[in-house]
Amino acid sequence: MNPSIDLPKTGRSAVTLVFGDTAVRRRNPVIYAGSDGWLAKASENGPQGIGETDLPYGAGAAACLAAANVFRALFADALPNPRLDSDAVLSTFDFSTGATATQGPATTGLDLGGAPIVGLGAIGNGVIWALARDPGPVGAVHLVDHEAVELTNLQRYVLSTQADVGRVKVEVARTALLAGASRLEPLTFLTRWDDYVVGRGHPSFDRVVVGLDSAADRIAVQAALPRRGSERLDPGGRSGRLAPRLPWRGRLLGLPLHADPGRPEPG
The missing domain is CATH 3.40.50.720 (NAD(P)-binding Rossmann-like Domain)
Structure with a gap:
């Protein structure tokens, strides 16, 4: 959308984004993202894994957390606080965070009824x-x-x-x-x-x-x-x-x- 921004086909990446259980070694920042049911996860410390679930909410939020971290990594020089998430966990069920983030029910069972x-x-x-x-x-x-x-x-x-x-x-x-x-x-x-x-x-x-x-x-x-x-x-x-x-x-x-x-x- 911006003619001044393009995606080159060659060259080194400025940031690496990993979903799942794979650990990588890079000189540039590495952002790991994962999810489990209602939980979204992002970390710079290691793989976050992907849980077995039919719910899309944690996965969707994990993509958002990952994109936010990529943004911070790329535009660090222009941001007042560009620190990446070390171990972020967010519950999309009730917005609780961290080690006590709430894992909601396995199914929603919501009747939108028109x-x-x-x-x-x-x-x-x-x-x-x-x-x-x-x-x-x-x-x-x-x-x-x-x-x-x-x-x-x-x-x-x-x-x-x-x-x-x-x-x-x-x-x-x-x-x-x-x-x-x-x-x-x-x-x-x-x-x-x-x-x-x-x-x-x-x-x-x-x-x-x-x-x-x-x-x-x-x-x-x-x-x-x-x-x-x-x-x-x-x-x-x-x-x-x-x-x-x-x-x-x-x-x-x-x-x-x-x-x-x-x-x-x-x-």
């Missing part, structure tokens, strides 16, 4: 990427977005390739869900959120999965939820109160799909 997934840009791409690889969630999902993929999107859209430029985003997402391990039934709506709400007859949404990145768009989605304390839902089906509490009822879901089960249900 929930709209609104916004299929970079955030929405990540949501669909994960759901397409998780055989646990069931139900119909409404894919809502009014735009097509543009060339400048490719650097941050995990689902799209050069061949997808010009395709509408809802079809790219639908294709990904149908081609993966997902049991979800994707239905496409090539429209804006407000037109989708009007076209559906102003339904009472039980939950909405939000992939929008602007405050104005998120507020518009929240405004469509019936009045009650908003909730988020974890993969085990439990729900809990969002913090801070919002003056709308229904479930407004981002990532992760998890809440503190110890908190009481909103009244």
Whole structure:
């Protein structure tokens, strides 16, 4: 995307990235990444391994941690704190870290039950990427977005390739869900959120999965939820109160799909 940046076919690498159990010796920095279920791992000390699981969440987050470390290694001279992760462990189940990071359930068992997934840009791409690889969630999902993929999107859209430029985003997402391990039934709506709400007859949404990145768009989605304390839902089906509490009822879901089960249900 940047004409000043290219990938040369020859020459020495500035950083080495290793997934799995292989240890290597290099003069340049070596970043090891791995995952196990809900856990994402990155380290400069040695191989992190890859666990046996059907869950994609730890693996997806491990790729993000690895990319962040590569960035720090390459642009160290321009960063105030370019130190690489020595032994980082992140739970995508509850965001706990380190040696006590939580390993969540083996399956999600999440029933999305006709929930709209609104916004299929970079955030929405990540949501669909994960759901397409998780055989646990069931139900119909409404894919809502009014735009097509543009060339400048490719650097941050995990689902799209050069061949997808010009395709509408809802079809790219639908294709990904149908081609993966997902049991979800994707239905496409090539429209804006407000037109989708009007076209559906102003339904009472039980939950909405939000992939929008602007405050104005998120507020518009929240405004469509019936009045009650908003909730988020974890993969085990439990729900809990969002913090801070919002003056709308229904479930407004981002990532992760998890809440503190110890908190009481909103009244």
